[in-house]
Amino acid sequence: MQIPKIKIPKKYLKIGAWFLGVFFVVCIALGAIAYSKREALLKKMVAKAIAKADKDYDLEVKIGSADFTGLSTVKMTHISVVPKERDTLSNINELSVSVKLFPLIFGNVKLSEVKLKEGYVSIVLKDSTTNIDFILKRKKKDSTQTDQKANLSEIASNILNQVLYKIPDDMDVKNMVFKLNDHDTAKLSFATNAIIDGGDLKSTIDVNNNEATWHINGYVNPGSKKLNFLAYADGKKLELPYLNSKLHAKLSFDTLQTELKNAKYSGDDYKISGSWSVKNMLINQPRIASNDIIVQSAKLDADILVGPNYIALDSTSTAYLKNAQIHPFVKYTLGKNKIYELKLNAEEQDAQGVLEAFPQGLFESLEGLKVQGKVKYNLNFYLDTKVPDSVRFNSTLTPVNFKIVQWGKTNLQKINNTFVYTPYEYGKPMRDITIGPSNPNFTPLSAISKNFINAVLTAEDPSFFTHNGFVEESIRKSIAVNFKEKKFKRGGSTISMQLVKNVYLSRQKTLARKAEEILIVWLIEHNHLISKQRMLEVYFNIMELGQNIYGIGEASRYYFGKQPADLTIGEGLFLASIVPKPKASMYKFMADGSLKPYMFNYFRFMGNIMARKGLTPGDTSGYGFYNVRLREGLRRYLAPDTAVVDTTAFDDDGDGLPVVIVNDKNKSFFDRLFGGNPKKDTTTNKQMTTPADTTKSKKQLRQERREERRRQKELEKTLQQ
Known part of the structure; x- marks a missing residue:
């Protein structure tokens, strides 16, 4: 089909030519001016x-x-x-x-x-x-200029554009020094020479006057929103001694690479795509681990979404540790109440590859472990700060034809036979305890009173025989309580976790140790390496139940002068109550050897729960509370009834469930566990109420602790006799 010719009169062509000519002349004139x-x-x-x-x-x-x-x-x-x-x-x-x-x-x-x-x-x-x-x-000043709600996607777009606009197509920087002086105690200087030529970036950075030479090289194309930077050091790792001196941390790596692939709007969201990778990163920080942690190879391919009121790492992102990979989803929503979301999804993959992907030095006791089969993992966490009690938490590590074919540094089945347990106090070993028949204090599970067993299980881990090492509901409640209290007040440890922590691991409080504890518990429980009965038997024989008192055999003789099999319901409840704070056990007794009145509510509440489960007969008088009597030989070491002791001064690991009783307050374990206030006991005599605690100086508390240690040494001698 032919396009018809359009005839334009010559006069219009002349007018157009004159107009363009005049416009061009005006532009030149204005430009000249x-x-x-x-x-x-x-x-x-x-x-x-x-x-x-x-x-x-x-x-x-x-x-x-x-x-x-x-x-x-x-x-x-x-x-x-x-x-x-x-x-x-x-x-x-x-x-x-x-x-x-x-x-x-x-x-x-x-x-x-x-x-x-x-x-x-x-x-x-x-x-x-x-x-x-x-x-x-x-x-x-700017924050007071407007009351309009900020649109995070617009802010992200504007900030990124402003940054990119400031990156030139060509650049030549000679001897530009960036310096930091931190209170004259730590100083940093970076003497920089950098060139951008046609998008290619090359730089040389002299750190602290020839202490090290860094390079940041790569490619920049701000117009198409693409950047790629690679950082490394000449002849050594790239590191900052400043972190070690100021943060007590060491951080170094061979190479660090970051890439911006794209940034654009996707509906109302501003989507930023990029990646970050590191080679041979070394981390050393006492809170993380007591030794060097080395991440050989890690990479994150990330899609970041910035919406009107939220920031999210999208689930299309992938994190790599060597050959293992996982898809993370992280979202932080702003508004009247903040919302935190976290999801992790690791598809089925080789179990040995996952094990070898963990950073070196993270799991010392598992070094050399060989496994077969596959594993997959899913985690789902959701917390609305307005209703923290509705927090959601699910975590599942699923084995597929999984089995252990070779032990590593530690044989996880060692406690199936006689072994030596060494308890630690304040980082120092106390004594070696043989867990086996050769130790006269060792008590088989069959020789321990059901009253004690049921009391401890009810207080510490009611579902011990049915769970696989973890109780998600307990962890969920711990998250809610700790968030509301704004501090770590309640843990979520099971007996399995406490056993692994004490037998297989050091007592150092680090993130690495906690992660190793979780993995060992999973390996033991899911592979049935140790029976539940044996785990409970070992736990009862190593648990701390007083100052340098370990195991139910020592504790029953120490407090009551009897065999573990003969413990009454009241004595079992008392011993269960001291598990979270064993060093404060003697302060629960009156001078005549009877229990202090504030303990009554604990006995009644715990006893009622046990009775409802059929673990003990109902007892309106307090489940043996009035019949508990400290061994007469110990009563002369008790503090006067008027003495007030801050039991929080006695250290414990802090990883277990919340403290049953932390001072002379009329609160029970379940009051603290669920935050409720059960109906008061109207039958309790008013004279049973103890005086309110009075504040003592640190010096007084230290003196009392020294006196208590002196008493305990004398008691140990008496016990041995």
Whole structure:
């Protein structure tokens, strides 16, 4: 099909030509006028910027000279920035900046070229002030200017665009030094030379005057929102001694790479796609582990979604540790109440590959362990801060044809036979205890009173014989309680976890030890390496039940002068009550050897639960409370009834369930467990109420602890006789 010809009269063509010609001439004339006036305009703009810096930020900015050296290039010399009453922030000898003209027409300032010679930026921390306080001051002012709700996706887009706009197509930086002075106790300096040529970035960074030489090389294309940086050091690992001195941490790696692949809107969400990877990263921090942790290879391919009121790491992301991989989902929602969400999904994969993917040094006792089969993992966590009791928590590690084919550093079945247990106090070994028939205090499970067994299981781990090492409901409640209290008040440990912690692991409180504890419990429970009966038997024979009192055999003779098989329901409930704070056990007794009145509520509440389960007959008089009597030979070591002791001064591991009784308050274990207030006992005599605690000095408490240790040593001698 032919397109018909359109005839335009010549007069219209002439009018159009004249119009374009006049427009072109006007543009040239305006450009010439602007060009001739640009120096004056530049000086006016510089003066305005200096005045604004002084008014809004309390910054004294000085510029020696500012001139155009080309159509869109400004050269400035002797630039200094000094916050009022603070140390100099920056000083630059010479700076040339070129901007792109076309984006400038639409109000966007995009840099095309930057050249910098000789300068520094110095951050100084003194007392509680820094020379960058002005940034916070400005933010505070801005926050009061509007009551409109911030749209996070728009903020993310604007910030990223501003950052990318400031990355020039070409750059030449010579001897630009970035310095940090932290209270004159730690100093850092980075003397930087960097070039961007056609998008290729190459840099050399001298750290602390030849202490190390770093490089950050890569490719930048801010127009298409693509960046790729690789950081490494010459002849050594890239590390910062500053972290070791200030944070008591060591962090180093061979290479660190980051990539921005794309950033664009996806509906109302702003989506940022990128990746981060590291090779041979070494971490050493006492809270994490007592030794070096080495991550040989790790990578995260991430899709970050920023919505109107939330930030999320999308489930399309993948995290890699060597050959193992997992899909994380993390979401933080803002609003009247904050919402935290976390999901992890690891598809079925080789179990040995997963084991070898764990960082070196993380699981010391499992080094050398060989397994067969496959595993998969799922975790789901949801917390609405407005209703923390509705927290959701599910965690499942599923084995598929899984079995252990070779033990590692530790034989996880060692407790099936006689072994030696060494308890620790304050990091020091107390004594070696043989867990077996050769030890006269060792008590087989069949020789332990059901009263004691049922009391401990009810208080510590009611579902011990049915769970697989973990109780999700207990963990869920612990999360809710700890969040509401804003501190770690309640743990979620089962007897299986306490046993593994004491027998197989060090007593150091680190994240690595906790992770190793969880994995060992899973291996033992899911592979049925140790029977439930044997686990309980060992637990009862190693549990701490007083100052240097370990196991039910020692405890029953120590407190009551009888065999474990002969313990009454009251004596069993008392021993169960001291498990969380065993060193405070003697302070639960009156001078005549009877229990202090505040213990009655605990006995009644626990006894009622046991009775409902058919574990003991109902007893309205308090389930043996009034019949519990401390062995007569120990009563002379008891403190006077009027003495008040802060039992929180007695250290324990803090990883187990919450304390049953922490001081002389009329609260039971389940009061603390569920936060409820059961109906008061109207039959209790008013005279049974103990006086309120009075505050004691630290010196007094130390003296009382020393006196208690002296008494305990004498008691041990008496017990041995």
